[in-house]
Amino acid sequence: MTGLISKKISSLKGTAKVPGDKSISHRSLMFGALAEGITHVSGLLEGEDVLCTAAALTAMGAHIETPAATGVWRIHGLGARPLTSPRAMVYLGNSGTSARLLMGLAGGYPLQATFTGDDSLSKRPMARVIKPLTQMGVGFETAPGDRLPLKIIGAEKLSPIDYTLPVASAQVKSAILLAGLHAKGKTIVTEPSPTRDHTERMLRFLGADIISARGPNGSKIITLTGFPTLKARDFTVPSDPSSAAFLTVAALITKDSDILIPNVSINPLRAGLCDTLKEMGGDITFENMREASGEPVADIRARSSALKGVTVPPERVPSMIDEFPVLSVAASFATGDTHMSDLSELRVKESDRLSAIAKGLAQAGVKADMGDDTLTVHGLGGAPDGGCKVMANLDHRIAMSFLVMGLAAKNPIAIDDAETIGTSFPGFADLMNSLGAEIGAN
Numbered sequence: 001m002t003g004l005i006s007k008k009i010s011s012l013k014g015t016a017k018v019p020g021d022k023s024i025s026h027r028s029l030m031f032g033a034l035a036e037g038i039t040h041v042s043g044l045l046e047g048e049d050v051l052c053t054a055a056a057l058t059a060m061g062a063h064i065e066t067p068a069a070t071g072v073w074r075i076h077g078l079g080a081r082p083l084t085s086p087r088a089m090v091y092l093g094n095s096g097t098s099a100r101l102l103m104g105l106a107g108g109y110p111l112q113a114t115f116t117g118d119d120s121l122s123k124r125p126m127a128r129v130i131k132p133l134t135q136m137g138v139g140f141e142t143a144p145g146d147r148l149p150l151k152i153i154g155a156e157k158l159s160p161i162d163y164t165l166p167v168a169s170a171q172v173k174s175a176i177l178l179a180g181l182h183a184k185g186k187t188i189v190t191e192p193s194p195t196r197d198h199t200e201r202m203l204r205f206l207g208a209d210i211i212s213a214r215g216p217n218g219s220k221i222i223t224l225t226g227f228p229t230l231k232a233r234d235f236t237v238p239s240d241p242s243s244a245a246f247l248t249v250a251a252l253i254t255k256d257s258d259i260l261i262p263n264v265s266i267n268p269l270r271a272g273l274c275d276t277l278k279e280m281g282g283d284i285t286f287e288n289m290r291e292a293s294g295e296p297v298a299d300i301r302a303r304s305s306a307l308k309g310v311t312v313p314p315e316r317v318p319s320m321i322d323e324f325p326v327l328s329v330a331a332s333f334a335t336g337d338t339h340m341s342d343l344s345e346l347r348v349k350e351s352d353r354l355s356a357i358a359k360g361l362a363q364a365g366v367k368a369d370m371g372d373d374t375l376t377v378h379g380l381g382g383a384p385d386g387g388c389k390v391m392a393n394l395d396h397r398i399a400m401s402f403l404v405m406g407l408a409a410k411n412p413i414a415i416d417d418a419e420t421i422g423t424s425f426p427g428f429a430d431l432m433n434s435l436g437a438e439i440g441a442n
C-alpha cells in the first residue's frame, strides 16, 4: 500500500485540465463496440476503471485499439455481430459502472461470462441489476448475497420490461436500457428522481429511438425501442466534473487561490456540487460555456471563499451523488452547519462512504452527526486541526477528499492507501502540485 500526505499551502494558482469523464468514457467504449463502423474517442479517461471496461469488451470479442501517441482510441464496432463468451473470468477491479452496465450489455447476447472484482466491488449489491435483467430473460449465478463473482447467462432475444427503479441509480437504469437494445418492443424505465443521463444522450447521438419524459412527482420516464441500428460517431469526452470537484473545493478552502479547470461537463444532472458550493458562498464561475458531443461544457473558475453552511435539498442528491465526501470537506471550513439527507446510496459505494466521511472528519477534529442516511457537519468557520491518518477503504473519493482537506488544515493529513486514486484520477497528486499543492509520499 502506498500512502500519501498533504500539507498546508499558501495558495493554488493556475490552469489544470482534469482527466476525462468516467461515466462518458465507459459508455464511449461500450457503445463504440456495439455500433456499426469505427468510433474515435478523444479525451478518454485512461483510469483503471475504464481500462477494465476496455479489457472486458475485448475479452468478449470487441476490437479496441489503444492509442500509441495520439491519445485517440479507435473502436471497430460489432454492428450486427455478437459479443461472445470470454475465455477466462473477466476482472473488473474496483468498477461498479463496468460491472453493472456490462451485465445489461452482455445479457443480450448468447454468451456466458463470469465477472470478478476487487474486495470493494465484491461487496457491492448486484440484486438491483439482477432483478430487472432476470425479468428480461438474462440468467445469473452469483456468490452468496447476489454479489460478485457472478456468471451471466445471456440470451439472444430479451423481453422488454416496464420497470420503476426502487433507488435512483444511473447504473441500474443503464443496465436495463442496454439489455433493452436486444428486446423487441419498448423498454420503459421510470426513475424516482432523474440521474445522470449520459446513456440516453449517447445512444440517441448514435441513432437509437430513446425518449425521456417527465413523470409524476418529479420522476422521469425513459422509453427505448429495441434493436436500433447504432451508427458509429466519434466522441470527445469532456473533463470529469467529479474530478474537477476536488480542485474546486481545494481552491475555495485555501487562501489567495484562483484556478481554472478547462472543458468540464456541466451536465445539469452532474452539477449539484457547484450549485451547492455557490449557495455556500463559493466563488465559482462557468466561463466559455459550449457543447461537445451533445454534452454542455464550460471552463470552471474557482477562487478562495468564505463559506457558510447550507441544507442540501434532497432532490439534488442524485446530481452530486459522488461529491458528498468533498462537500463534507468544504462544509468543515464553513461557518455554521451543513445538513445532508437522503444519503442511503452512499452506504453502498466503493466503501460505506457515510461512515468513512464521519470517521475521517472526527479524526481531523470536525464534529459531525451521522444518521442512517443523513449527515450534519458542524462547520468550524476556519481550519480543522488535521494531523491524522485516514483510512481510504479502497475508495478513491475518500482518499482524494481528505488529501484536499490537508491542504488547508492546521496539520498535515495522510491517507493509508492512494492506489485506488488511479481508478478515476490518474496523476491526481502531480496535477494538484502543479497548482501549488504539497501532496507527497508518506
Ligand code: S3P
Residues within 6 Å of the ligand: 022, 023, 024, 097, 168, 169, 170, 171, 172, 174, 196, 321, 322, 345
Ligand atoms: C455512475 C452512476 C453512479 C455514480 C458512479 C457512476 C454511472 O452510480 O456513483 O460513480 O456512470 O452511471 P449509481 O448508479 O450507483 O448511483
